[in-house]
Amino acid sequence: MTPRTTPRLDMIGLVVSDMAASLAFYRRLGIDVPAGAESEPHVEASLPGGLRIGWDTEEVVRSFDPSWVRPADGGRVGLAFLCGSPAEVDAVYSELTGAGHTGHLAPWDAFWGQRYAVVLDPDGCEVSLFAPAQPAA
Template identity: 65%
Template sequence: MTTSTPRFDAIGMTVADMAASLAFYRRLGLDIAADADTAPHAEAPLPGGLRLMWDTYDTARAIDPDWTPPQAGAPTGLAFACADPAEVDKVYAALTDAGYQGDKAPWDAFWGQRYAVVRDPDGHGVDLFAPLER
């Protein structure tokens, strides 16, 4: 008899507006099919074989009728590595100029990174970072 160990495979998020959420993550470079905007479930491949998945609130309620949306600013957060400190500034500016909420403007963090935080349409914090040049 063989036993197996579960393998970490995906990160799932529940979203109020699929098209709005996917538009945000496309701006961060994720490859998401255009027809996913109207789907109840969407996925994007991530480096290393992981996937990022989105489900609509209606999908969550179909699975669990008692499900309720998380509070805005829930602890779920994702982090995107940028090529360099200038890219952190550029991506932050592009997202906030597009109307997304900036949570923490780019700054040189004491741990040695250029670092910023924006909120996706559902209030999830999304970190942008790059090592500071030495």
């Protein structure tokens, strides 16, 4: 019998209704999505540290799970992006909302010591933007 290894988180998967819109959103956040991937039913990109992010169209998911239905709200998965400064949180939020994406929580100074904001991706998933409110001492 082969010894069991500890499972390791390797990929975050998102199910999307519009691949091109989703990839454009995450490219704005700095994810290096392969060029020309907009028409593909499954796309993956490597993140710093070796973790991957993947996108599957709803049709792909239904191909192996015919009972899958789109969640009523997109709030089942939340991703958080560390920004370089409080000003960058504000700038990225402004860029995304200026491009037509829905702002959920405008930038604010959170009681836990971060500049914090939330934007919704094209499928309604919450994407947090944050940075330490004060530079590290």
